[in-house]
Amino acid sequence: MAGPVRRTLTRATRGFDAAGALSRTVSSLPAVVQIVIAASASYVIAHLLLGHAVPLLAVTITISSLGFARDARPRRVLENAVGVLIGIALSEVMLLVLGKGVWQMGVVLLVVLVVARFFSPSNAFAIAAATQSMLVMLLPDPDGGPFVRSIDGTVGGLVALAVTAVVPRDPVGLARADARRLFVELDVAFASLVAALRDDDVRRADEALRRLRATQPLLDDWASTLESALAISRLSPFLRSRLPHLRQQDRIRSNVDLAVRNLRVIARRIDTSLGDGARRPAVADVLDATGRAVSALGASLDDVEQLPVARDALTAVARRLDPSLLIPGQPVTETIVVLMIRPLVIDLLMATGLDHDDARARLAPV
Template sequence: MSPPAGARAPRPGGASRVLGDFDPRAALERVRSSLPAVLQIVVAAGAAFAIAHFGLGHAIPVLAVTITISSLGFARDARPRRVLENAVGVVIGIALSEVLLLAVGKGVWQSGVVLLATLLVARFFSANSAFAVAAATQSMFVALLPDPAGGPFTRSLDGLVGGAIALVVTAIIPRDPVGLARADARRLFRELDASFAALVLALRHGDVRRADDALATLRATQPLLDDWAQTLDTAVSIARISPFLRGRLPALEREQRLLRYLDLATRNLRVVARRIDTSTGDGRRRGEIADLVASIARATSALGDSIEAIELIPVAQDALTAVARRLDPRAVLPGAPVGETVVVVMLRPLVIDLLMATGLDHEAARERLAPV
């Protein structure tokens, strides 16, 4: 049956495309991973409401609750400094708005003046654009909502309550920052494992498609490294003020060192993968180099496992040392032309970075390399 006159016919397959974009497993994982943040926000908002309402006698402490929620949020970066900066931003917006409204009153143009002043002041004090947006949003609450029964600056006091509760809850009820950092690390090491495996197959069989896959995977690892760095920085920041996480601080700081040198190693591995990608098109098999890359892959996997099992660090270090002592292109490929030995030479800085990730300094890592 044709649609009524003037009605727009549905697009064929439109509903299925919309439904096809929804992944139930990803949605459930998103909910599961957000549970710590959800519980933290609910507890903090309830505490802010209770303190402002029952403790200070404010009938409707809207700003105390909204500031608590906006200061915590769902951002990956949940460092106390970010929470404090956001809370300070909204309190400044509220206080400045109340001062201006006392001077110019309420109205359309007055709201514009308040918004203009709040944005300019916020931009002056912070380069963070979110700081200015948070301050401006709360200033409009002040300008547009009816005056509270408590008189001027009641809302500023609510803002202080909300910001303080958000900061305290960040320390007392952290949202599993260590678990988030570990999850980011596991995602990165899975990609590195896949890349190493593809490079080994490319070298053993002269398979340029495998080399292409490895290079594409490695080029996509930078966001994973960035995510891990951010969650790890958050975990360290919270552990420094949280009585419940302070004991994890040494392990987190070791993980920061691991990340720093693994980032350098990943960049070097991309260069190695690019070289392998350009040289495997000739169909030749390079089993000797494949053996070296496979050995580095096993050591890197042990390095990843050491995040949760520190006793594996010496295992990874010994495995990398064994590879380092073999990285002499004359011994690996005797009599081969320079073009063939380049990959072996390029593996040397990669192994140095990985050795430094195990805790060695640069000089000690270099000493483990085969002389050339």
Template sequence: MIRPDFRSTGERFRESIVPALQITVAVTASYAIAHYWLGHAVPLLAVTVTISSLGFVRDARPVRVLESAVGMLIGIVLSESLLLVVGRGIWQIPVVLLIVLLVARVFSASNAFAVAAGVQSMLVLLLPAPVGGPFVRSLDGLVGGLVALLITAILPRDPRRIALHDARALFGAFTDALSLLVGALERGDGSAADRALDRLRGTQPILDAWSASLESARAIARISPFLRRHGPELDAQARVLRGMDLATRNLRVISRRLDFLVRDGVPRPAIAALVASLATSVSLLGQSLDDPRLGDTVRIGLVAVAERLRPDIVAKDAPVTDSVVVLMLRPLLVDLLTAADLPEEKARALLPDV
């Protein structure tokens, strides 16, 4: 029996409110311009182009909106041109569709671009010709695309909230994995190391989602007068993302090493304490996205961990395999320090000689 996920449903509903309002306003504007100003009786394509250009996708960058609008406009203009040459009928449908799809593929490598062009071309070919002569629907499509772009700038969605949501998801997975590794090291628990590795293996989609939502937020902030003031905040988040991307890749490698190492069942409290301190600083780094004042605290904590990364102290009298783990933590610390706004050269200089 399939049980409804009310939490996911509620979250999806909340996330859809702003995009739905944005699309509704844009469609109303497109219809009003095409119908009342241009005098088109049924400006269907103005409405469909607007809806399809904006959509509910996470990537609300103006360039994506423009690409969607251009794809549909190509389909409309090309099919209206072909309609004047070949007319309409059963054999014209495959001919027009094939030409539109191939031309669209020449313009863009995006599959969605070609599909959007093909759908609009079929609407042109199958619907009755509007009053006003050729290319009335092309004008409607142009209106829909321009309105979608304008609305993206003057009534933007709140892309910062989505990017922060994705960032918190990554930091949650990262700190969860660190906590599991602490338990694995403290108890020599192979199952905890397995769970940490599984958690980290699932972080790539989270990183990809954060990257896409943040790129969308920065692009919108550059053109929107209402969000432009948030540019520095988003730039800082981009710096954190770059550092966390590298740190996550490094932690996956370390986790695989520890997954093998703790199979002997031997507790390693010194390394566990080091990783626990690291987890605390990473948690604060995630919180600093909401409260930049934590930045100094994050850097102080990470520097304190970096200064302890000496195998002759942490893994004294331990097997060489333990010393290797301590050395593997050093690049991870550099990545986290750069995420915390420390230049890479200074971060590397903080590491003790070995």
């Protein structure tokens, strides 16, 4: 018996990532603390202050409105709360009119889902409304008469919204962590491209292209957490002082997003041109300098003094981007790569704070 049990446990735990589980748990602690505080506050208000014996919906709405979603914007929290309140209010009205029963439950569920889909494109909105409506239909009627549960729901939604501002989840730190993950991948991709050009190594070019194509989820995560951080910081008195830094980070993110899209195209061009035995040290040097500038740009999110370092390094690269001087006499395929690097450098210069005209003026004339 011990043998089969041991083999079963081994199969069950073989795919378990302990390091990932620990990282996930630690990163979720701010959300855990926020949810615990909010749910406790909802219970205290509904039970002790309003006298509701079992304020189940106040607590469940608080928990479902906050959740563990990456997007913790007040607007999202409010939308979730409104969704469940619609489900509760409609259910209580229909419960008074239709009573309880199997067909009544079906009618209520149908109406709530249709109304929720009409008011919001969010799937979660409709499901939250439908779930809460079923609690109203299936649980015993509370003491206090009609709409006690609607009052509990309102308490839960308001507490969730208030706690979002008063006990935020360190949205600034989450946005910075997402940015770091992206810049680590960009460092590796630049290094792979440089090695591929210097050694005519198609395998390294393939690796760079694969990494760059995989950065879009990282960019999307960064955009989501940064949007959430901006929204919470506008509402929270404790984070309002971080708004200038977050706006600067958002400018960097939007221009880096454009730069990465350009870099993918460049990597694809390089990948298809290698394999002929030729080495391309001049283009490799330019991309190496660009990669080091991008590293400084990423470091500027923690140390603002790195921003002018990145700008100066990118300016030095921009002044070299004349194919006739950088790679004289080389085939047109080489010239095209250098010309493709020019808009990449413009995007990165704009990420350092320059406007488009100023960034373009730093390019070598061609």
